[in-house]
Ligand SMILES: Cc1cc2nc3c(=O)[nH]c(=O)nc-3n(C[C@H](O)[C@H](O)[C@H](O)COP(=O)(O)OP(=O)(O)OC[C@H]3O[C@@H](n4cnc5c(N)ncnc54)[C@H](O)[C@@H]3O)c2cc1C
Ligand SMILES: Cc1cc2nc3c(=O)[nH]c(=O)nc-3n(C[C@H](O)[C@H](O)[C@H](O)COP(=O)(O)O)c2cc1C
């Protein structure tokens with residue numbers, strides 16, 4: 062089937078299986094052993110290295126890179142896992158260009174950072190491929206039991222660290238599979254080869270962790286009873302809601318939320334079964350918008366446009382991510398605020414935006430000028446919300462701020478013996494690596510609290 | 514354009530770049546390719562006695578040290594002298610010299626320590642029309658076990674004796690190739706001179722084991738589970754070679770003795786450094802074995818460019834210019850005080866200078882200033898050692914600057930007159946003031 066025949070409709074199978082395989086293969090193929098050695102040699106082994114300070118999990122980057130250079134990739138992986146048990150996934154999904162690599166002294170010096178992410182990937186891949194034992198040993202059983210809600214990066218990072226300290230952990234997960242957005246959200250071309258599930262299974266190798274899927278807080282389990290039944294509770298539920306779009310016609314068929322569509326795409330076993338429009342408009346300016354647009358293009362959509370209501374610099378997707386989208390043929394348009402979605406018989410036909418102007422203080426004003434784009438599919442990627450129902454329904458005394466859970470430095474909530482981390486906490490950065498760090502910090506805090 | 518031609522012991526060469534005696538010079542085929550590529554001369558791969566030639570191992574004969582991106586920094590070999598028949602070599606040398614009359618061919622020789630053996634081989638090589646002979650007293654592996662090569666080169670009396678035999682038995686210029694596997698290089702050079710040698714060449718390779726295979730616990734290269742020390746050469750040995758050349762050049766007993774410099778020469782700059790220490794020609798092996806013969810074009814162009822820039826019309830204009838500046842430690846000026854200076858615009862804030870100085874030296878570079886990452890030299894602590902200069906990844910970011918006035922570290926004047934250890938008050942051997 063050619064794209065021509067499909068224009069104007071949302072349909073599956075726009076591309077051949079070969080084309081799909083090609084489009085969804087690894088965004089960055091792994092470095093060869095030699096490439097890794099050469100790249101590792103570029104690292105200066107900085108003192109008090111800026112890259113380490115920029116890594117939310119504080120991986121000892123110069124040390125692990127030196128271990129790669131010294132032909133000890135598994136030792137390098139262990140260094141990474143010491144600080145970040147999701148080192149393999151983070152190597153694939155971290156926006157390194159705004160984290161470690163942004164401040165690498167070689168970025169500052171010559172605009173060419175040491176490719177820390179790719180080196181991290183090379184070490185962790187090598188470990189996963191060659192070492193069968195789990196790299197950490199559990200401390201002696203403490204007899205303490207902790208409930209973790211949500212099997213995303215935050216919850217599992219917390220569970221792993223707690224298990225390592227000898228505690229027993231039960232993870233309650235609403236979805237059928239663990240992994241959180243690693244499994245349901247991250248772009249398919251960043252997480253190839255079922256890495257999310259493989260990583261979860263590997264992480265569980267520490268022992269002492271049980272995952273109960275299909276168990277939702279607020280429905281099957283309740284915070285009060287968890288707090289009563291367990292020695293401590295960690296909440297890592299992510300952002301289950303999606304910001305509602307305030308545009309007329311937003312509920313037309315063909316207009317849907319990007320996160321849900323991506324989740325379906327991630328769960329399909331056959332990409333040629335995922336329907337996509339021919340002219341696709343994605344509303345938003347973050348990583349989700351980029352991922353939806355790129356993957357729509359990869360599935361064979363003809364025209365894909367990202368429309369963002371502010372200017373290029375305000376976009377939360379990094380320059381690099383924007384570039385990835387642009388090179389895949391996605392149009393990026395700025396200062397367009399959605400006004401009306403046009404539909405014919407309930408099917409989307411287009412969308413009208415109002416052009417905005419941003420003043421120096423990033424305040425937006427409408428200009429009155431309208432721009433209409435034809436579209437047969439519209440994705441909303443305008444951010445997600447924490448849905449506090451699951452906790453507030455309990456009548457629990459959890460302080461929230463802007464709909465997210467308030468925590469202190471150690472990720473303690475306002476409720477005694479309840480911790481939280483990841484996307485669901487206030488001030489979070491909506492990054493996998495930050496969720497991992499939250500879980501780790503909370504686990505250490507829980508461990509300290511239980512020891513006392 | 515500068516004139517690169519040389520006249521070494523009366524041997525004229527279009528440029529100072531010769532290939533050292535080694536595999537690149539083992540055959541007419543190779544040597545003619547080298548001449549076509551522009552090399553001024555070759556020292557033919559060492560010849561042995563007439564009769565059945567030596568045999569080489571049939572397994573690996575090289576080991577290597579690599580730097581970043583597998584750049585070859587050091588090479589080790591367990592190859593012996595030529596394993597081709599003497600007659601074949603002599604015939605090819607004759608033909609090659611006939612085909613390339615304006616290029617240099619030196620015959621490298623190694624035969625047992627008997628006058629008859631040397632006399633015999635000298636007669637044969639004279640017939641080839643070659644320009645001179647080089648006595649290989651340097652090979653540190655294999656041949657030395659048979660009383661040749663470095664086994665001779667390590668005993669000055671033998672060097673003198675064989676050099677004399679050779680001078681008595683040929684009119685060709687005689688170069689003695691020295692082994693660095695000795696504690697004081699001046700002794701064999703003096704012996705060569707006493708024996709009448711016209712020149713010395715150095716260095717031959719250095720005893721070495723490049724690596725131990727940690728699975729099989731054997732040295733590399735490994736031949737059927739065993740290994741033997743080899744001879745080390747390549748960029749890694751240049752500093753050792755330079756030092757040895759300088760010792761001979763400034764030793765009153767050998768000062769002025771012509772030297773052909775060898776050891777790690779890879780670019781024009783390396784060659785120029787050997788020439789500045791007095792060498793009349795230079796010889797290259799590993800660089801050619803790594804990159805092929807075409808590298809000589811870089812050497813020719815680079816040296817010529819340097820000389821033009823400096824206004825040197827010929828090699829003689831700067832040959833040996835560095836010799837007077839090589840001195841003993843005791844004569845270095847102790848009143849010359851430098852401090853490290855960091856160019857903040859070039860600094861990329863890697864922190865290496867700080868940690869090197871902090872952990873291993875004099876705690877003289879800041880890390881944080883008012884809580885901000887900032888690297889700056891603390892003059893009160895800096896001893897001027899320049900470790901930081903060497904560890905800084907940015908060229909010219911840290912420089913050493915001579916200071917005038919009072920040294921804030923010692924509180925003593927920095928710009929006083931020249932004074933060295935020989936007269937320093939802390940030196941027990943220094944002459945004391947009469948008043949004390
Ligand atoms: C499309 C998309 C692309 C992204 N791409 C990147 C990227 O490239 N790089 C990057 O660093 N970050 C990316 N992110 C952000 C990143 O995925 C999140 O920051 C990270 O997953 C947060 O981890 P978490 O554990 O807090 O939440 P989640 O990963 O969301 O996990 C929460 C888990 O809790 C479960 N849960 C929710 N409610 C309940 C309940 N009531 N009871 C029980 N379980 C519950 C959920 O099912 C889920 O499994 C992306 C996000 C999206 C949406
Ligand atoms: C494989 C190999 C074989 C060598 N064979 C000889 C030899 O037969 N005779 C000799 O005088 N030197 C021999 N040498 C030593 C070289 O001539 C030269 O002195 C040494 O390699 C140092 O120079 P370089 O650093 O440029 O390689 C050999 C070196 C190598 C690498």
Ligand code: SF4
Pocket residue numbers: 103104105106107110111112113122123126164165166167175177863
């Ligand atoms: S900042 Fe760059 S060069 Fe320095 S340690 Fe980190 S990766 Fe290496």
Ligand code: SF4
Pocket residue numbers: 852853869870874875876877878890891894895896897898899900901902
């Ligand atoms: S010159 Fe030596 S003492 Fe001075 S700052 Fe540099 S490393 Fe430290």
Ligand code: SF4
Pocket residue numbers: 855859860861862863864865866867888904905906907910911
């Ligand atoms: S080593 Fe050089 S670049 Fe690095 S901090 Fe010091 S002065 Fe700056």
